[in-house]
Amino acid sequence: MRLRTAPIFSLRLLLHERGRLLASIGGISFALLLMLLQLGFRNALLDSALELLKQLDADIIVMSKEKRPFLQRDRMPKERLYQALSVEGVASAHPLWLTLLHWKNLEDGTLRPIRVIGFDPDRPVFLIEDVEAARRLLVRRGTALIDARSRKAYGRIGKGEAQVAQRRVEVVGTFPLGTDFEVDGNLIVSDETWFDLTRSNQQLVEMALLKLTPDADRSEVLTRLQSVLPTDVRAFSKAQLVARDLAYWKHGTPISIILLVGVGLGFAVGVVICYQILYTDVLDHLAEFATLKASGYGDRYIQCVVIVEAWVLSQFGFFPAVVLGWALLGLLAMVSGLPAGLSGGNVLTVALLSAGMCTAAGVLALRKVRLLDPAELF
Amino acid sequence: MSIPQPPSSRVPNARGESAIRVSGLDYAFGTGEARKQVLFGIDLELAPREFAIMTGPSGSGKTTLLSLVGALRRPQGEGLWALGRDLAELHGRALEAFRTQLGFIFQLHNLFPALTAFQSVQMAADLRDDIPGDKDRRISELLGELGLGERLHYKPEKLSGGQRQRVAIARALVHRPLLLLADEPTAALDADNTQIVLQLFRRLAHEEGTTILMVTQDARVFETADRLINLVDGRIDSDSAA
Numbered sequence: 001m002r003l004r005t006a007p008i009f010s011l012r013l014l015l016h017e018r019g020r021l022l023a024s025i026g027g028i029s030f031a032l033l034l035m036l037l038q039l040g041f042r043n044a045l046l047d048s049a050l051e052l053l054k055q056l057d058a059d060i061i062v063m064s065k066e067k068r069p070f071l072q073r074d075r076m077p078k079e080r081l082y083q084a085l086s087v088e089g090v091a092s093a094h095p096l097w098l099t100l101l102h103w104k105n106l107e108d109g110t111l112r113p114i115r116v117i118g119f120d121p122d123r124p125v126f127l128i129e130d131v132e133a134a135r136r137l138l139v140r141r142g143t144a145l146i147d148a149r150s151r152k153a154y155g156r157i158g159k160g161e162a163q164v165a166q167r168r169v170e171v172v173g174t175f176p177l178g179t180d181f182e183v184d185g186n187l188i189v190s191d192e193t194w195f196d197l198t199r200s201n202q203q204l205v206e207m208a209l210l211k212l213t214p215d216a217d218r219s220e221v222l223t224r225l226q227s228v229l230p231t232d233v234r235a236f237s238k239a240q241l242v243a244r245d246l247a248y249w250k251h252g253t254p255i256s257i258i259l260l261v262g263v264g265l266g267f268a269v270g271v272v273i274c275y276q277i278l279y280t281d282v283l284d285h286l287a288e289f290a291t292l293k294a295s296g297y298g299d300r301y302i303q304c305v306v307i308v309e310a311w312v313l314s315q316f317g318f319f320p321a322v323v324l325g326w327a328l329l330g331l332l333a334m335v336s337g338l339p340a341g342l343s344g345g346n347v348l349t350v351a352l353l354s355a356g357m358c359t360a361a362g363v364l365a366l367r368k369v370r371l372l373d374p375a376e377l378f
Numbered sequence: 379m380s381i382p383q384p385p386s387s388r389v390p391n392a393r394g395e396s397a398i399r400v401s402g403l404d405y406a407f408g409t410g411e412a413r414k415q416v417l418f419g420i421d422l423e424l425a426p427r428e429f430a431i432m433t434g435p436s437g438s439g440k441t442t443l444l445s446l447v448g449a450l451r452r453p454q455g456e457g458l459w460a461l462g463r464d465l466a467e468l469h470g471r472a473l474e475a476f477r478t479q480l481g482f483i484f485q486l487h488n489l490f491p492a493l494t495a496f497q498s499v500q501m502a503a504d505l506r507d508d509i510p511g512d513k514d515r516r517i518s519e520l521l522g523e524l525g526l527g528e529r530l531h532y533k534p535e536k537l538s539g540g541q542r543q544r545v546a547i548a549r550a551l552v553h554r555p556l557l558l559l560a561d562e563p564t565a566a567l568d569a570d571n572t573q574i575v576l577q578l579f580r581r582l583a584h585e586e587g588t589t590i591l592m593v594t595q596d597a598r599v600f601e602t603a604d605r606l607i608n609l610v611d612g613r614i615d616s617d618s619a620a
Contacts (some may be wrong), residue, residue: 005504016492016533291488294450295549296478296505298471375451 001299003304004167006235010308013281021316024277028317029324031270031357035350036325036342038262040332044340048180049249050242051339052117055177056096057128058209059218061223062235066287067207069245071182073098076233084208084235087224089216094123095195095205100183104163114185114292116144116164124260125209126175131188134173138190147172149337150185157185163217165197179337182254210235250343267357274313274361278306282368294374302369310362321354322347397557397589398424398447401457405442405612415588416442424605426556429583429590431600434609440593443609445592447587448559461556473568478505481555481588483563487546491533494529494543495521499552506553518577520548523578535543539566547575551582560592564599576602 016023053070062084066075078095085093096306097118102111119125121138144164150157161339162169164187177186212221218237225235236244250256282289289302322342331338392444405417416439424430432440445451446458449465450575458465461479468476499517503509509516523529524544534542543566550558558579564572576599582588592603600606608616 002504005501009501012492012497013490151526192400287486287488287489288490291482291484292501294482295475295502296474296476297501298474329489 001203002107002301006301006304007308010305010312012306013285014309014312024274024313025316025320027273027277028270028313028354028358029321031266031273032317032321032350033325033328034266034269035263035353036321036346037328038259038266039346039350040163040325040340040342041262041330042256042259043346044332044336044338045181045253045259045344046246046249047339048178050245051178051180051328052186053238053242053245056209056238057125057211058094058128058238060090060222060225060235060237061207061241062210062211062229062233063207063233065232069248070241071098071180073100073206075201075206078203080233081205081208082226084210084230085194087221087228089212089221089224090210091213091216092123092211094120094125094209094211096125096207097191097195097198097200098206098210099200101165101187101197103185103187104166105153105278106161106163107155110153112185113183114150114154114164114187115183116187116194116197118189118191121190126173126188126283126317128177130173130175134243137172138193139189140172141190141192141196142169143172143189143193144169145173145175145188146171147177147179147186147337149176149178151179151337153183159201166198167211169197171202178339181338184337186292263353270354270357271361271364274310274358276362276363277313278310278361279368281309282306282365286368286372290372290374290376291371293372299370299372306365306369307359307362310358310365311355314358318351318354322350363364385560386399390543395429395462396423396459397426397461398422398591399459399615400443400447403443403446403448403453403455405439405451405454412521414534416612417446420612420614422607422617424589424591425581427587428605429580429603430592430605430607431599431603432593432607432609433595433597434615436595438609440609444559444561444591444593447557448480448482449473450482478553479556481550481553481558483547483550483558483560485562485565487542487566489542489545489549489567491534494531495526495537495541495548498545499548502549503552509553517552519547520552521545523574524548525574532534536540540568540571543567544575546572547578551578552568552584554586555588558590558592560590562596564594564596572599 047069049069062080064076067074069243073144081093081095084090099116100113101116103114124132126132130146137143146157148157158174159171174267179185183200212218220235222235229235292302326342329342399422400422403417403420404415406413406415408414413464420443446453447460449468453466455554456466463476470602496517499521503513503517518530521527526541526544529537529541547563565577567575580602583590605619607614
């Protein structure tokens with residue numbers, strides 16, 4: 001019965017000192033913002049690393065066994081392409097090449113690495129509409145499409161002359177893909193242009209993108225491929241490869257772990273900030289809380305008041321943090337070209353972390369409540 | 379006076395019990411070499427409806443005795459009963475429930491700065507479900523009687539020291555306590571308001587059945603009480619009708 005009045009009492013205590021309340025919200029928002037930004041950076045890491053893979057039009061991908069992650073460059077003999085094509089259920093097998101070359105910013109003369117992706121322009125391998133629409137333009141040797149989300153450091157991003165690996169290239173269009181943690185831009189060229197630029201061994205390919213016949217069973221084809229192909233390569237369904245790379249980036253890279261530690265650090269900072277707020281509040285009203293105890297209010301009531309204060313603060317701090325987090329990550333995405341952003345799951349996670357953070361701080365502050373001695377009042 | 383008459387069952391001596399019974403009570407602070415005894419074999423009995431003033435020099439043990447009777451401090455042995463309960467046996471919920479039967483007035487008002495006068499008194503009223511009639515009306519009338527009718531919705535920062543102390547007094551009285559324990563309740567009040575409060579105490583004792591034990595050094599208020607107890611060096615020096 002009495003506990004029902006605790007929430008409104010908590011609100012009255014919080015709202016009484018507006019200045020302190022705003023400072024408290026600011027502190028908690030700051031801690032939550034730290035967590036949101038770390039999650040946003042982690043999203044950028046995971047999404048950017050998988051974006052090219054997701055945009056490939058393939059049922060199965062054959063590539064070097066040593067290649068991990070997918071973006072790592074490790075070629076295999078072109079022969080594997082034909083071996084794969086011979087397997088029952090495989091309708092087509094298209095090669096893809098990847099490399100890093102130097103792009104010259106024609107405005108300031110600086111050189112920057114750019115990922116150059118080569119493919120056979122007669123065969124569609126991308127799910128990106130702009131690439132598909134401009135694919136035939138790449139048949140002409142020396143032409144390229146540039147990622148419109150490449151960083152401004154490359155100079156002018158658009159149609160016109162460019163210089164890659166000290167060779168002249170004509171950019172004939174753009175496509176949207178986005179940067180990642182390795183490079184700040186992408187270029188798509190035909191296989192012929194790719195070999196012109198790289199002077200690489202034409203008997204090697206980065207990977208083979210397989211499409212299956214409509215009646216083929218994917219897992220059966222995968223089994224057949226593994227039995228036919230030599231052990232230097234492996235075949236993955238696209239979903240398997242996405243899952244494998246996701247696991248690699250999530251658990252196998254220091255940066256992902258560092259970003260998660262950053263979330264933990266934000267949580268710890270939040271607990272400390274929230275604890276200080278609640279502890280100070282209890283300390284400032286020690287005699288008043290002790291008077292409540294003397295009147296017959298139990299420890300449970302006062303604990304409830306402190307915990308409700310903690311939850312209210314967690315909610316008050318949450319919304320500004322989400323708005324600011326969204327804005328900052330949006331700005332980061334705009335400046336860097338990285339797909340930095342927050343998912344609904346991230347926001348929900350931080351909402352729960354926020355409640356947990358403030359509850360933990362509240363529980364720590366309750367130690368002071370337990371020590372309240374109404375006998376000291378007389 | 380707006381406080382309604384209590385049912386006779388409120389009075390703890392319905393079976394002939396004392397409101398307060400202290401028998402051979404000792405109390406000491408600290409242990410070992412730091413041990414300092416402040417109460418020595420106190421014997422005291424207060425009947426229901428009795429209004430007693432306890433006085434004595436500073437450090438005589440008045441406040442310690444008051445806090446023991448109010449179950450704010452745990453007795454160090456047997457010999458302390460209030461409202462028919464052995465205070466040495468009270469713990470947890472039973473202790474909380476016992477305290478709701480009491481009213482405390484401390485030297486400092488201890489009002490939450492966030493609460494208005496009305497809300498502060500309401501917090502105390504919310505502790506009891508058995509307050510007859512409209513609680514809000516009772517709070518307003520009690521504050522009005524203490525001269526705060528125009529200040530119901532003022533927070534402590536907008537009240538004078540005396541007004542704050544009167545809010546604290548209303549907080550202690552709103553639930554019609556069976557036992558009122560007050561420590562220098564009129565210290566912050568002017569002469570007129572002191573008289574208002576003392577008249578209210580007398581009416582509470584004689585019409586409501588509240589037993590009052592009030593600590594004060596203000597000799598001007600001694601005659602208001604039924605009984606005057608003088609405590610010196612932890613012992614009752616005198617105990618007589620006021």
